[in-house]
Amino acid sequence: MKIATFNINGIKARVNALTDWLDEAQPDVALLQEIKSVDENFPRELFEDRGYSVETHGQKSFNGVAILSKLPLEDVQRGLPGDETDEQARWIEATVVGKQALRVCGLYLPNGNPAPGPKFDYKLSWMERLYHRARELMQSEEPALMAGDYNIIPQEEDAKRPEAWREDALFRPESRAAFRRIVNLGFTDAFRARVQGPGHYSFWDYQAGAWNRNDGIRIDHLLLNPQAADLLVDCRIDSEIRGREKPSDHVPVWAEMDI
């Protein structure tokens, strides 16, 4: 099973880029972030015509997450538990039913800039809630993964110019420590389990020719609990599509799972 995460930066603007990539990469499951659409306006037929089940958790203008799956989805949950007053659509999870069940969680973690400030506080409190959900997935002992745009640069090797991100909410010590606290529960960063070394990025800013200079950062991650990590076969970044027409500023990251 091939499972991918992709921050598309707006479904309306990314219909062609997304369908082209789906047709080529043929993921069984795609976790999408920043659909920037309410559920009613999401062009679900485009994906249903390609054999995908579609589950969305959208909102007007910003954020929004979705799951596309060629296998049946069960027990869909929308919204990250822990704060009933949080109205930002950043979390969706479901069970993918294959020969073995896999719980998949799609997330769009808050950017957090400017830091310090209320947006940074929201990022850290959201990560505290994520920690609690992650602990439950660890205790379940069933294969589970959390994938999406974490808006976290884990290490210096995950940025072309780490010094430029030193004060940024994506790289500040508090952000990275909150990320490590979750990983340290026992999750595997699927990409780093398969590929080592610098120069591997999943986001390049639209500005200042970042793509042409390969001035990127790795902020889209798949975290696997131990039962899911047992099934990991490969993990790659489809960086090439960043150079196409009307690209998202992110590219897909996918894992092949023996399931």
Added chain:
DNA sequence: ATGTCCAATTTTATTGGA
């Protein structure tokens, strides 16, 4: 500090978010 892009409203121009 920003050379870009996206969505929505203030709508053929501006603003917020990233």
